[in-house]
Amino acid sequence: MTTLSDPPSQSFQFSKLINDTRYRSYTFQFIALLCVIALMSYLGWNLVQNLRAAGLNISYGFLGSPAGYDINQRLIEYDSQSTHWRAAMVGVLNTLLVAFLGCITATVIGVFVGVLRLSKNWLVRKIMSLYVEIFRNVPVLIWILVIMAIFIAVLPQPRDFRGDDATASMLGGLFAFTGRGFYLPRPYFTAEWAAGGAGWLVVIGVLIASFFGSRKLSAWASKTQEATGVRPTTWYLTLGIWFVPLLIVLLAQGLHWEIPALAGFNFQGGIFARNSLIALWFALSIYTAAFIAENVRAGILAISKGQTEAAASLGLRPNRIMNLVILPQALRVIIPPLISQYLNLTKNSSLAIAVGYMDLTGTLGGITLNQTGRAIECVLLLMLFYLTISLAISAIMNAYNNAVKLKER
Amino acid sequence: MKKSVFLGALTVAGLAAAAAGAATLDDVKARGKLNCGVTTGLVGFAAPDANGQWDGFDVGVCRAIAAAVLGDPTAVEFVPTTGKTRFTALASGEIDVLARNTTWTFSRDTDLKFDFVGVNYYDGQGFMVPKALGVSSAKELDGATVCIQTGTTTELNLADFFRANNISYEPVPIETNAEAQPLYLEGACDVYTTDASGLAATRAAFETPADHIILPEIISKEPLGPLVRHGDNDWGDIVMWTLNALIAAEEYGVTSANVDELAAGTDNPEINRLLGTEGDLGPMVGLDNQWAMRAIKAGGNYGELFEKNIGESTPIGLARGLNAQWTDGGLLYSPPFR
Numbered sequence: 001m002t003t004l005s006d007p008p009s010q011s012f013q014f015s016k017l018i019n020d021t022r023y024r025s026y027t028f029q030f031i032a033l034l035c036v037i038a039l040m041s042y043l044g045w046n047l048v049q050n051l052r053a054a055g056l057n058i059s060y061g062f063l064g065s066p067a068g069y070d071i072n073q074r075l076i077e078y079d080s081q082s083t084h085w086r087a088a089m090v091g092v093l094n095t096l097l098v099a100f101l102g103c104i105t106a107t108v109i110g111v112f113v114g115v116l117r118l119s120k121n122w123l124v125r126k127i128m129s130l131y132v133e134i135f136r137n138v139p140v141l142i143w144i145l146v147i148m149a150i151f152i153a154v155l156p157q158p159r160d161f162r163g164d165d166a167t168a169s170m171l172g173g174l175f176a177f178t179g180r181g182f183y184l185p186r187p188y189f190t191a192e193w194a195a196g197g198a199g200w201l202v203v204i205g206v207l208i209a210s211f212f213g214s215r216k217l218s219a220w221a222s223k224t225q226e227a228t229g230v231r232p233t234t235w236y237l238t239l240g241i242w243f244v245p246l247l248i249v250l251l252a253q254g255l256h257w258e259i260p261a262l263a264g265f266n267f268q269g270g271i272f273a274r275n276s277l278i279a280l281w282f283a284l285s286i287y288t289a290a291f292i293a294e295n296v297r298a299g300i301l302a303i304s305k306g307q308t309e310a311a312a313s314l315g316l317r318p319n320r321i322m323n324l325v326i327l328p329q330a331l332r333v334i335i336p337p338l339i340s341q342y343l344n345l346t347k348n349s350s351l352a353i354a355v356g357y358m359d360l361t362g363t364l365g366g367i368t369l370n371q372t373g374r375a376i377e378c379v380l381l382l383m384l385f386y387l388t389i390s391l392a393i394s395a396i397m398n399a400y401n402n403a404v405k406l407k408e409r
Numbered sequence: 410m411k412k413s414v415f416l417g418a419l420t421v422a423g424l425a426a427a428a429a430g431a432a433t434l435d436d437v438k439a440r441g442k443l444n445c446g447v448t449t450g451l452v453g454f455a456a457p458d459a460n461g462q463w464d465g466f467d468v469g470v471c472r473a474i475a476a477a478v479l480g481d482p483t484a485v486e487f488v489p490t491t492g493k494t495r496f497t498a499l500a501s502g503e504i505d506v507l508a509r510n511t512t513w514t515f516s517r518d519t520d521l522k523f524d525f526v527g528v529n530y531y532d533g534q535g536f537m538v539p540k541a542l543g544v545s546s547a548k549e550l551d552g553a554t555v556c557i558q559t560g561t562t563t564e565l566n567l568a569d570f571f572r573a574n575n576i577s578y579e580p581v582p583i584e585t586n587a588e589a590q591p592l593y594l595e596g597a598c599d600v601y602t603t604d605a606s607g608l609a610a611t612r613a614a615f616e617t618p619a620d621h622i623i624l625p626e627i628i629s630k631e632p633l634g635p636l637v638r639h640g641d642n643d644w645g646d647i648v649m650w651t652l653n654a655l656i657a658a659e660e661y662g663v664t665s666a667n668v669d670e671l672a673a674g675t676d677n678p679e680i681n682r683l684l685g686t687e688g689d690l691g692p693m694v695g696l697d698n699q700w701a702m703r704a705i706k707a708g709g710n711y712g713e714l715f716e717k718n719i720g721e722s723t724p725i726g727l728a729r730g731l732n733a734q735w736t737d738g739g740l741l742y743s744p745p746f747r
Binding site: 068070072153158362370373 | 492493496497516517520521522541542550551552553554559561564565567568569571572578579580581582583584591592595596597599
C-alpha cells in the first residue's frame, strides 16, 4: 500500500504577514510607506487649506505674463517684455554656464593642488596645504564677496580710460580689464554663407573631425610601437591635424576681430565677461578646488606604494608613473566624491545674487518671486530645476564612473 | 531631497498657519511689544544710531503706533527687512506692521493680500550720477551701467523708462542700499537709481555729497506708506488712524511740546476729540481715549518727524514738496476725527 501525502496546502493566513520571515519585512515596509504617504498628504492638504483660508491659490499662470524687468547677462534673446518663463530660462542658462565653467576650473586646480600636496618638496607641500585649509574653512559666500570687492577696487573703471590724462589703458589695444568686467576681441566671419551661426557650426565640425583624426593617428602610433618597439614621432602631425584644417576654414570664412572701444559710458563691442560672472566663477572654482584637492590626495594615497615601486622598477619616470599608473587607478576612488563636489558647486552657484549675477535664484527665485508674490510656486519650480540639474550631473558622472571603475570579469 | 521637500512643506504650512491667525491687536498686547518691519538701514528713514537705537522717519511711525497701543514708544522690536524679505515677513506674521518705504501698488494691495493704510511719504524714482560725468538729463544715459535694488518697483519703472525712450542700459542688480553705495562710489556703475528720497539719504552719507547730482527726471509715482496684512481690519484701522492722527496733529498745530497743555481741553472740538477730552473715539478702535495723545507725544506730529529726520535742516535735506499739508499746497489730508 502506498500512501500518497500531498504537501500541506498553502492557504494564506493573515498572521503570516507578521510571523513569516518571508513576508514580515514587506509588511513593515508597506506600513512605513503608508505612513509617509499619509504624512505628505496631510502636509499638502494642510497647505492647500491654509492657502485657501488666506485667500491664495496655487497657479502658474504668471509664467506666461511679461516679466517687466531687464537682465544684464543673457545667453538667449530676452527683453523686459518677455515672459517670466523666459526670464527663468535665462536664469537656468546662467546657472548652467557658471556651473560648467566652475566644474572645469575647479577640477584642473584641484587635481594640480592635490598632486602637489604629496610633493617631496617641503615648501610646495606646505603652500598647497595652506591653500586647502584657507579656502575650504571659510564660507564660500565670503569668498565670493571678497573676490568681487577686490575685483572692483583693484581694477580701473571705464572712466579711468577716458580723456587725455587717462590713468589706465587697454592691453595691447585689444583687451580692456575693468572693474566692470573684461572686454575681449570678438571673432566674426565676413563670408556671406558663414553668417549667423553657420560659420561656427562648420568650425565645430572641423574640430570634431580633427579630434577623430588625432585619435586615429595615436592608434596608428601605438600599433607601430607594438610591432616594431619604436614609437614614431607624431607631435608635428598632431599639430597639423588640429591647426591646418582649422586655419583654412577660418580664413576661408573671412575671420575678423571686433575690438572693444570706449564709447559713451562703457566699452562697446567685443566680448564682455561681466565682473559678476568672473568673480563668482573664480570664487566657486578655488573654493571647490580645495575640496577636490583633498579627494585627489585621498585617491592617490589609496593606491598601494607597491604600484609606484613596480612602475619605477620598469624604468618609468616619476611623471609618467603618476600619469600612466597612479592617476588611472586613483580615479576609481576620486570620482564618486567628485560627483558630490560638482553638485555642491552647482548648488553654491545660487549665492550668485550676492554679486548681482542673474542666475536661476536671481531671476525666478528673486525678481519674479518678488514682483508676482507667488512664493510657493516659484520655490517649488526652483527646487524642481535644481533637482533636475543635479540629477543630470549625477547621471553623466555616474556614466563616466562606470567607464573607469574596476572591471570585474 | 525627500527630506528637504518635507521640511519645505512643513515651513510653508507653518507660515500659512501663522498668517491665518487674526486679532493682531491681542497678539501685540499679549507680547507687550510691537514687531515693526523697517529697512536694513537708510539714514533718515530707519537706521540704528551710534547707540544702537533705531531712529528715523519710518521708525517714528512705528514708535507712534507702539505708544498708541502699548503706551510705551520704546516697546518696539525693529525687524530689518530687505526688499526681498519684507513681504514674506509681514505675510508670515513675523512683523505686525511694515513701515519701510514700500510703494503702494495695485497688485501688492490686492494680489499679495496686504492693506496699505495710507501714505507717509509721496515719492518718485530718480537718478543720481557723479557730477564728473557731465550728465544733466536721464535721457542722456544711453548705454550707462545702472545700479538698482532688486525686488522693488524700481527695476520695473527703470525697464519701462528706458524702453519708452528707446535707449539701452546695463542693469546691475543689488540686494541692499548699503551694498549699492560702494559699487556706485567705486565706479562699478555710472548711475544709482531708487526713490528720490532714498537718493537724497544715500548722498547725505557720502564723504563729498556735492560731487553727485540727482537728475531732474522723476520717472514714477511712489506713494510710500505703512502696510498690514489683509483681513485683520481692526488692526489696520489702528495703524491707519495713528498715521492720520500724526497728520491731523500738524494741521491743528498740536506738537509734542504743547500736547500736554492742549490735552487739558481747548475750545477747538477737533483737537479735543483727537486728544480724547471730548467724545469716545479710542474705544471704537479698541484703545483708550488718550491713544492719539500718546502717539503724538512719542515723536511729535508728522511735521516734527519730517523736520527732525529728513527735513531741510538735516543732512538729507528734503523739501516738503508734495508732502506738505493740503492747506499748504501739498497732498497730506487726514479725514476728520469724529
